[in-house]
Amino acid sequence: MTPRFSVRVPASSANLGPAFDAVAIALARHVEVSAVGEPASETHPAVRAFRSVGGRGPIAVAATFPGGRGLGYSGDARVAGLLAAHAQQGRSVWEARAEVLHEATALEGHADNAAASLHGGVVAVAN
Numbered sequence: 001m002t003p004r005f006s007v008r009v010p011a012s013s014a015n016l017g018p019a020f021d022a023v024a025i026a027l028a029r030h031v032e033v034s035a036v037g038e039p040a041s042e043t044h045p046a047v048r049a050f051r052s053v054g055g056r057g058p059i060a061v062a063a064t065f066p067g068g069r070g071l072g073y074s075g076d077a078r079v080a081g082l083l084a085a086h087a088q089q090g091r092s093v094w095e096a097r098a099e100v101l102h103e104a105t106a107l108e109g110h111a112d113n114a115a116a117s118l119h120g121g122v123v124a125v126a127n
Helices: 045-052 074-089 093-108 110-119
Strands: 007-011 022-032 060-063 122-124
Touching: 007 074, 007 110, 022 045, 022 074, 022 110, 045 074, 045 093, 060 074, 074 093, 074 110, 093 110, 110 122
Parallel strands: none
Antiparallel strands: 007 022, 022 060, 022 122
C-alpha cells in the first residue's frame, strides 16, 4: 500500500528590485502535492522533481495561483514534489530540508524561490 501524503508549500516572489534572484518572500498562496486526486502529467515540474529523488506512483498537483505570473511556480512546485517524495519515503520536512533545498536549486538553477517556499518568510540566498 502506498503511504498517503500531502505537502503544501507557499508561492514566492523573488522579483524584488535590485535583489533579483537573491532575496525572495513566501506569499499567502500555495502549491499542494498529494497522493490523492487527479494525477498530474509526467512533464509537470512537481512530478519531475518527485521522480528525480525516487518518488513512486501518481501524484496530484493543485495551486491557488496560476503559473507564469511571477510567483515562482516552477520553484514552488519542485519543492513540493521533492518534499512529497521524501514524505513518501518516511522522512520529515525537518530531516529533508537541507537536501531538498540543494535538490531544488540544482533543478531550478537558483535557490531564491525554492528557499522561500521551503523556509517561509523572507530569505536571502547566495549561489
